[in-house]
Amino acid sequence: MLTQLTVNDFAIVDALDIEFGEGMTTITGETGAGKSIAIDAISLCLGARGEGAMVRPGGKRADISATFSVEGNKPALKFLRHHELDNDEQCIIRRVISKEGRSKGYINGKPVPISQLKEIGVFLLNIHGQHAHQGLLDSALQLSLLDQYANHQKLNAQVALSHQNYSQINAELKELQVAQQQAQAKVQLLEYQVEELDAFALLEGEFDEIEQEHQRLSNSESIQMSCHRLLHQLTEDDSFNIESALNSALATLDELIEQDSSVEPLIEMLNGALIQVQESAQELTSYQESVEQNPERLAELDERLSKAMQLARKHQVTPQELPALHQSIHSELQAINHDDARIGELEIQLEQIAAQYYEQAQQLSQSRQKYASKLEKLVTKSMKRLSMEHGKFAIDVTFNESGNINKHGLDSVAFLVSTNPGQPLDALNKVVSGGELSRISLAISVITANKVATPTLIFDEVDVGISGPTAATVGEMLRELGQSTQIACVTHLPQVAGCGHHQMRVVKHTDGRTTQTTMVPLSESERVQELARLLGGNSISDNTLANAQELLRVNE
Incomplete structure (x- = not known):
């Protein structure tokens, strides 16, 4: 779980030190205030590409630290112990970027390659970006989402290992065959x-x-x-x-x-x-x-x-x-003459590994079909909650026995949807609008998040294109998810912001010469004011204040 984020001289942030709690934290602020800066800072801590231009004008270097509690997080603890980086069930990741573009990474005070920040990051936090729904049209991502929901790590690893062995032996065989010819x-x-x-x-x-x-x-x-x-x-x-x-x-x-x-x-x-x-x-x-x-x-x-x-x-x-x-x-x-004998041996090995691969790929395919049936029911149910009353979601898993051996198995996976009565199921890009796609993507993200072991999830304006009752439902779904997983959600919707267990506001200040962004946690009364601003803009009336108070009461 993310417990603290410290940012110095990053972008338009002079200094920032904020604490995160359990449950769902919503992050709001005016357009252009820099609501996503904290997410960008966390991304750098987890190995994202860093550049000198990220250093605040006038600063020497950007210095970012993210502190995670890893108590009970077995994969993260195993990684830290394996690399001799463990520190009393706490993981402090620090990233320093100079204005010349030089970058350094640290885990629990010890310098590490940036690649190790990426490696441990997958055990700590997952970010769902505001454009994630566009990637949902990609068949490779659809396959990955299904495997995430089904917890196919072990089956995927077996298939990938057989594919690797097959590829290595096949490459040696082809090389010998060319040499023999x-x-x-x-x-x-x-x-x-x-x-x-x-x-x-x-x-x-x-x-x-x-x-x-x-x-x-x-x-x-x-x-x-x-x-x-x-x-x-x-x-x-x-x-x-x-x-x-x-x-x-x-x-x-x-x-x-x-x-x-x-x-x-x-x-x-x-x-x-x-x-x-x-x-x-x-x-x-x-x-x-x-x-x-x-x-x-x-x-x-x-x-x-x-x-x-x-x-x-x-x-x-x-x-x-x-x-x-x-x-x-x-x-x-x-x-x-020895090559002739070796070719014979490799051909036998290749045949054996291919048989093993096909057996594992078939087992993976059967499991995908089983979990596809479960996932499509859950997504269909969520679509109805998200104001797509006549929506129907299906997952087509096709096993291609004669397909080329690859590390993902022999399945082609396609997400299909129907949004109107009598409308046949068809590919997402042929049926849904941008707003509908965004809602379906959010539904899948929430459902699969319950299956993924990552203890912290960040949603960066994934509610774009949603409003009214649908927005309230999105907030409810994220709050429900926050019961078991730490959630941070950047949003512009008051219905979603009001669902948070905690709320922070991002504010941008300027004196005409310099610009700074800060992020502050809000008290109960401050949350009412912020929700009222989101509801009524610059004009805050008694009605908007009352509506803001009602939003908070509903989610108590």
Whole structure:
């Protein structure tokens, strides 16, 4: 329940601090006084768009606070606790807008995104604007109003979740199907390429190895001759070889040591050289023996090298990159085959979710038809109360089993009305006048308000186009609603204003340079004066005063 509203430097309001009580509060004032400013301020607290132009001329920023009692309001308390914003069953929402247009939001003193103001707002307050009846012609709103009356939150959530799951899987399925269609032309080529590379089966690093072996076999004769010549130089030449020369040098060094022992370290160096020459000769001999002429192996290597280079040119890679290419093509082909399997899985899932969706949508449709029957009787009854004695209201709920899956189900809902005897039921826009539409909209708003859990409802001049006995009935209906829900109603009708448990008056003051609007609660005697003004305009007579007193007595 809204308990207090504080407004500073907003529009033409300098400072405003008002308290709201239980039941029905009516807000009146002269035309142009700014009766809707309080509603605009509350809307900002609940996340409406803010602009720098909203700051009162001369002010630095607009500062608005709305205090709500959330005792027993389970959805609001759950929201506050979930976001760690709870404060002893009280919710204070503050909105600050600078003249540069910067906006800040607070809940119980903690800064929050403006989106959170909107989120908690739906649990605190609902505003019915003066043009709401025009939206009643929209089929989407008609469906929403029926669902509000029927408390279809749970059924709607189930249908919406199934629709979301269906949409996600369907999107993935379509993406894979498009990819599969594009890949089909490529599959045959990939299969041929994999088969060709499978048959060749070049291993990682193999090309360099066979290239090296091929080079050795191709030059085996030259290698043998070089090895033979080198071995002669090292150990085998009878006329001169390095091994014999080193042995001779060691013998000479032995003689030299006998004459001068200081050259003895040279023995170790020459011995080391001799050992290295001998080991080199042994290694060279082994290598020479391993090198043989093998025409068959050479031909085999030559063919494999040629095939490797041929495949490399074909795929525009180096021969060394063929193994990696082989793996890449193989993986691509596997992915396409996996997509085929995944498509099959998704098609089964989609069929299952569609069946679940249709079952839930049918259950929702049956419930809509049930509550449509109840709502149309209540609206018809209210139409008669609102001076539409021959009025009849009906709701057509049509289940379209072949319709497109959407988050609202498969129903089309149409509000139908007849206002004269013998007149067939037809769409609202074809039958009713603006005033009749306004009355029907108000009737539906009051009826559905009893079903909606929002603890505070604000009606902003929803009684436009209504007068006389009908206005009195509207006031009675709103007062009845005020027995269970906090109501604030901006009105210009004395019959409605007199039905309020409380009344406030909006007054505009100007000194020629600045303009200010204030809102003040009215005492009993002040209410009589205000109602008399509404009844008689600027000329207040004893008769208008008496009528005003009678209006208040009737609603005591």
